[in-house]
Amino acid sequence: MRRALGTPSTEKLGTYLGCNVEVDGRSSQVFNSLIEKVQNKVNSWKNVTLSQAGRLLLVNGILAALCTNILSVFLVPKQVKKKIDSLLCRYWWKGNCDTKGICWRKRKLLEKPKNQGGVGLRSIENFNKALLVKQAHRIHNNGQLLIAKIYKAKYKGSPVDCGLEDRISSTSSWGFRGLAKCVRDCKEGFGKIIGSGDSIIIGEDNWLLDRKPIFKTQESLTSLKTRPVRDLFITGSRVWNNRLVWESFSTESARAILSMHIPTNIGEDRRTWMRSESGEATAKSVYDYIQGLKAEHGSVDQTHSFWKHLWGMQILPKWKVFLWKVCNRALALNINLCKRGIQVERRCHLCGMADEDERHLFRDCMIAKHVWRAGDLGLVLEEVESLDIQTWIKNYFHYLWKEEGPNSPRAICMVITLWSIWLHRNAVVFKSNTTNPASIMGIIHQMKKDNDLGSNIRCELAKLARAKKQDHPNPVALIKGVFNYTGTRLMVDGAWKKKKNGDSVAAIGWVINHDQNVIAKGGGRIRAVSGLQAEGYAILRGLKEANKCGCRQITTLSDSRTICKLLQEGKDGPIEIASILSEIIAFAGSFDFCSIVNVSRDRVRPAHDLAYIARKHGMVD
Known part of the structure; x- marks a missing residue:
């Protein structure tokens, strides 16, 4: 051949x-x-x-x-x-x-x-794991793929099943082994969505939001840990056994369990990725999860709020990196170079009176003090000389952010001043310029102009983005049946608020209109662990009420962009609403026509008011 x-x-x-x-x-x-x-x-x-x-x-x-x-x-x-x-x-x-x-x-x-x-x-190592977990989850969710069929026939399950159940054979292919191993390493990021409740083990699987349930006593732990979730239902029904749940679990876990939706239609329990809004294992969500695991086992910077605000400031990216280097002693200053074994003059290049480190150059140097005092901030630094430069910068930024907001003009001015001192120092070292505070003030003035120009450009781009967003019509999240306009609309909304004691209170409201006439309306309190879950319950309850009223064609209005996007893309979503979304899709199919549209809050104001009243006072007539 x-x-x-x-x-x-x-x-x-x-x-x-x-x-x-x-x-x-x-x-x-x-x-x-x-x-x-x-x-x-x-x-x-x-x-x-x-x-x-x-x-x-x-x-x-x-x-x-x-x-x-x-x-x-x-x-x-x-x-x-x-x-x-x-x-x-x-x-x-x-x-x-x-x-x-x-x-x-x-x-x-x-x-x-x-x-x-x-x-x-x-990190290439973590990026490799994230991509493989994403690939494994895609294969698991698409059983019609040829590779999924081959894996199921040869290894009796997908890479997700084998990885989570620790069924990784040494004789399997290198590709399959890599997928399954990475899934196993990210085991705690996967959870199960309640269907029949037969395959979800109460004390071993992740089926609640963020955590496994906490048992109240050792006796309840022993009796329920290895039993399926269906044993928490009332016998012969699809309803939680309230008494058993409250007796067996901690208060927080009991509330979370009773908030979980049990679908009316019995289906199989499904695996989901719990660390993303869509329920899909994206490379970004898996990578962030792996990085989070490393942070849990290592030292976490306790000033993370400072870093979060710093990287979110509307300033040049190189200024952010520069400030990070100042706070981490990562600049090529004389003292730092000497510590690395490089023989250089230790004295400050600006004043020649002390060793050059971050603390001296940017604050304690005579030249720097003149600049800080003469600048827009007007700082007199003698009282803070006992603080190290990192603590001083972080404390002052926290104060300015608290007083003026995340893009504080004075905080930006402080960044520009630090950057200008650094530029002048480098000009003295590498260009043999003469030390002069006036030169630093000139650099500050020019940097402010550049920053203002950048701010104006960002504002114009933001305006264009908002205008483009307004030009797009409201996205239709779900359409079932054949459209035949009858003028019947369902407005729904959810309200949720967390209390100081850790508990939360939630409520829903719905209004059914036909040709501007109210057919039915109502609201009431519900159990929900998040505002998103409350919105999902509101849509489902509204559709059921519309069905009771004999509506066969309905247009549903919701202000929840997240839920509408999930319905539009056909994704599971977070674990607390996954089964709710499935039932919404199934129930919408019972109408001759049903659509769900994302609108602004004002378009669902009547339902919002009912939900707010119900959250505050209870039931609504």
Whole structure:
């Protein structure tokens, strides 16, 4: 056959779409092309002048994406991932991979999320896991796929089933093993949606929002831990056994259980990813979950609110990175260089009177004091000299944010002043400029102009985005049946508020109109663990009331954009509303025509008022 077709002879199958077909996990050499690909791309940028904020975008957006086709198929050996992580880290600090340079802080700190004190540098190891979990969940949810059928026939289940049930055979393929192992590592991120309740184990599976139930006594733990959730139903019905639930679980868990919706139509219990709004395992949600696990086992920066506000400020990205470096002692100052064994003059380049570190250069230096006193902030710094520079910056920013909001003009002025001192210091060191406070004031003036220009551009872009959003009609989330306008509309809304004692109170309201005449209306309190769940209950209850009134064609108005989007895309959503959405879709099919439309709050004001009254006072007539 080969001779007849004239095809060449080879001992290997080669690659398909960039992936090596014959991967068995025994050697890392087949993945060396990933390292070469990243290194070649970095070398092509070595003559491009970029700030570290710009390099961060390239690392997270382009360099990590170069490997996506491999990372989403195979579990790459740790040795290869560490090498790529090292290249990315070196490029971020140095701008190239030819020389090592100085990495001022550990890579683990850089890889932390921004609100935890890091810069959000992409970790290839965690990114690999996130892509594989996403792939495994997609295969699990789409049983009609050829690969899903093959896996089910060969391994008696999807990668999600085998990973969560710890049924990973050493004889399975490297691809399947990688998918299942990553799912197993993210086990606590998966949960189950109540259907029949037969396969959900009360004390072992995740079926409540965020946590497993907490048992009240050791006796209840022993008797219920390994039993299915259906044993918490009243025998022969689809209703919670209130007495059993309150007797067996803590108050918080009992409230959460009684808030969970039990679908009327008995179906199979379904697996879902609990860490995203859609219920789907997206790469971002899985990556954030893995990073969160590392934070739980490591040291978490207790000033995370400072970092959250800092990265959210409307200022130049390079200023944010600069301030991060100041607070983490990651600047190439004389004292820091000496600690790294580099022999330089320790004295301050501006005043020559003390050792140059962050505290001296930006605050205690005579030149810096003149600038702070003469600037718009008018700061006199003698009283805060006992504080280290990091504490002083964080305390002052917290004060300004509290007084003036997240984009405080004085906070922005403080950032500009720190940045201007740094620019002037570098001009003195590398350009042999003369030390002059007036030069720093000139830089501050120019930086303010640049920032104002950037603010104006951002405002114009925001206006265009709002105008574009207003031009779009209200999205229709769900349509069932054939449209024949009858003028019947259902307005629904939910109200939810958390109390100081940890409990919450929720209510729903609905109004059915026909040609501007009210046919029926009502409201009442319900159990719900979130405002989103209350909105879901409101839609379901409203449809049931419309059915009781004999409505066969109905247009439902809701102000919940999240629920309407989930219905439109056909996704499960968070675990507390997944079964509610399924029943809404099923019940909507009982009408001749039913649509659900997302509208503004004013369009559902009558239902909102009823829900508010019900939340405050109870039932509504």
